[in-house]
Amino acid sequence: MxxxxxxxxxxxxxxxxxxxxxxxxxxxxxxxxxxxxxxxxxxxxxxxxxxxxxxxxxxxxxxxxxxxxxxxxxxxxxxxxxxxxxxxxxxxxxxxxxxxxxxxxxxxxxxxxxxxxxxxxGAIAMTEPAVGSDLANISTKAELVGDQWVLNGQKTFISNGMSADIIVVVARTEATPGKPHAGISLFVVERDTPGFSSGNCFNKLGLKAQDTCELFFENCKVPKENLLGKAGEGFVYLMKNLGIERLGIAVMCMGQALGAFETTLKYTSERKAFGRQIASFQNSKYKLAEMKMNLDVGYAYIQKCYREFLEGKDITVSASSAKLWASEMSSKLIDDCLQLHGGYGYMDEYLISRLYRDNRVQRIYGGTSEIMKEVIAKSILSN
Ligand SMILES: Cc1cc2nc3c(=O)[nH]c(=O)nc-3n(C[C@H](O)[C@H](O)[C@H](O)COP(=O)(O)OP(=O)(O)OC[C@H]3O[C@@H](n4cnc5c(N)ncnc54)[C@H](O)[C@@H]3O)c2cc1C
The missing domain is CATH 1.10.540.10 (Acyl-CoA dehydrogenase/oxidase, N-terminal domain)
Known part of the structure; x- marks a missing residue:
């Protein structure tokens, strides 16, 4: 496949x-x-x-x-x-x-x-300790002083945060009461910028080789020319890229689901219980058949989203559907695969164990499943 x-x-x-x-x-x-x-x-x-x-x-x-x-x-x-x-x-x-x-x-x-x-x-720093889903309400501030932007604030859960040399930072450049989306801008901050530092890597449930950490900006002086695009347009820019980012997460979920399916097919064909292959039990066959069906359906939908994206169509809603569906589907599929491995599925040296740990976050980052439902609901309801 x-x-x-x-x-x-x-x-x-x-x-x-x-x-x-x-x-x-x-x-x-x-x-x-x-x-x-x-x-x-x-x-x-x-x-x-x-x-x-x-x-x-x-x-x-x-x-x-x-x-x-x-x-x-x-x-x-x-x-x-x-x-x-x-x-x-x-x-x-x-x-x-x-x-x-x-x-x-x-x-x-x-x-x-x-x-x-x-x-x-590279890394991208949007999330803050008090704000994730509600991105428009970030509090990291950037103020223009002479020919420099001075950044103050804190970001958290930043992937590549410890290694990153070039960080796109989302900050508020203007207080826009009642319209929080309006005063947001994007900056490129380089690691050696005075006032910038990163915290220790978080201990996480999965993605253990990922350096996810906090970033700190304390009177961090960024050259004026590091502003990306126009001041105040940052939120619009973030929304423009979301489709392809979320489609990328859907693809990753499909990769994890396929890896889980293939390794489970092999394991259940080799392992025996009651003198029979695990794969030959009706429950195993039906589970594997459901997995194959879900993989086929998922690939067809994702291929359609890519075709539309390459044709220049707006995929904001379809990519949210793809991310929601693929993250929820892969989570269930991987759980079923682990069950079919019995106790070995719980052991670190088995691929399925790592896939189980690493997959959980797919329903959280890049917009949670609940936020994906908000996006889809907004596209079909008038209020
Ligand atoms: C491993 C990892 C890597 C990450 N990498 C990055 C990165 O590189 N850069 C970055 O900027 N961020 C990153 N994030 C942050 C991630 O994008 C956020 O965690 C995510 O957007 C959710 O925000 P939150 O954690 O603040 O949860 P909250 O927004 O506090 O949400 C808590 C719960 O409330 C629900 N909720 C919130 N609002 C609504 C609503 N309107 N309706 C219904 N339910 C709602 C959520 O769905 C969730 O279940 C990463 C996170 C993790 C775990």
């Missing part, structure tokens, strides 16, 4: 799979122990053209469409390298993409080529 069937994408998928088998899978357990991926992985991925590949060649990218980045995250997730998939997606499809969409030619030239080769790592 493949996410896309085009020959060129399948060829690219082969290259990714070889890299995952040789360089990622054997090292992932040690990255999990360290709680972070080494920089060398980023450089290797950059060399192979796996970072920022949707960016134009003049900025170090390959000028490919978003199906090519999706296939990287899908294959990494399928193999259980979830932290790597999330790290790369945040770096390439979020951080670099914001710079590409809303930055000037000079800004793109300054930051994207270093991100494309893996020399510099």
């Amino acid at each position: 493949n996410l896309f069937e085009d020959d060129q994408i399948l060829e690219f998928q082969d290259t990714i799979d070889k890299w995952i088998t040789n360089s990622v899978t054997p090292n992932h357990p040690s990255w999990e122990k360290q709680g972070i991926m080494p920089r060398q992985v980023w450089c290797e991925a950059g060399e192979l053209g796996l970072l920022c590949l949707t960016q134009e060649e003049k900025y170090g990218g390959l000028g490919l469409d978003f199906r090519y980045s999706a296939i990287i995250y899908h294959q990494l997730m399928k193999a259980g390298a979830s932290a790597t998939a999330v790290g790369f997606a945040v770096h390439s499809d979020l951080t670099a993409n914001y710079i590409n969409h809303f930055g000037t030619h000079e800004q793109k030239l300054k930051w994207i080529p270093d991100m494309a080769c893996g020399k510099k790592i």
Whole structure:
């Protein structure tokens, strides 16, 4: 089963799979122990053209469409390298993409080529300790003083937060009572900026090799030219990218679901109880049949969303449906797969155990399942 069937994408998928088998899978357990991926992985991925590949060649990218980045995250997730998939997606499809969409030619030239080769790592900082879903109500402030923006505030749960060199930060530039969306802007903050610091990595349920942490801005002085686009337009910019970001999460969920399905098919075909293959029990067969059906349905819908996106259609609502459906479906599917493994499914050395831990967050980040329902409901109801 493949996410896309085009020959060129399948060829690219082969290259990714070889890299995952040789360089990622054997090292992932040690990255999990360290709680972070080494920089060398980023450089290797950059060399192979796996970072920022949707960016134009003049900025170090390959000028490919978003199906090519999706296939990287899908294959990494399928193999259980979830932290790597999330790290790369945040770096390439979020951080670099914001710079590409809303930055000037000079800004793109300054930051994207270093991100494309893996020399510099990207992160996006929206969430704050008191505000996640209700993003318009952030309190991190940016004030223009002379030719610098002075940032004060705190961000939390930031993926790649410890390694990031280039951070797109969402901050309030204007108090707009009654219209909180209006006074928000995006800035690029570089790690060595005075007044910027990051906290320790959080201990998490899953994504153990992901460096998720807090970021602090204390009179952090950012050059005036690091504002992305226009002041006050930040919220609109965030909304513009949400479709492709959420579709990316749906793809990752499908990767995890496929990985779980394949490993469970193999396990239940080999393991025996009562003198029979586990897979031969009616309950197992029906569960596996349901999984196959869900995978087929999910891929068909996601392929449709990508077609529409590449045709330039607005996918805000369909990507929310894809994220909601794929995250909820994969969560149930992986739970069923773990059950079919019996006690071995609870052991760390089994892929299904890691998929179970790593999948849970898919229903939370990038907008929770409840927020996805809000988006869909808004599109069908007038109030
Ligand atoms: C591992 C991980 C990585 C992350 N990476 C990043 C990152 O790189 N950058 C970043 O900026 N953020 C990141 N986040 C933050 C993530 O996007 C937020 O956690 C998420 O948006 C939810 O916000 P919250 O945690 O504040 O929950 P809250 O907004 O406090 O929500 C709590 C509960 O209330 C529900 N709720 C809230 N509002 C409504 C409503 N209107 N209707 C119904 N129910 C509602 C939610 O669905 C949820 O169930 C990450 C989070 C995690 C766990």
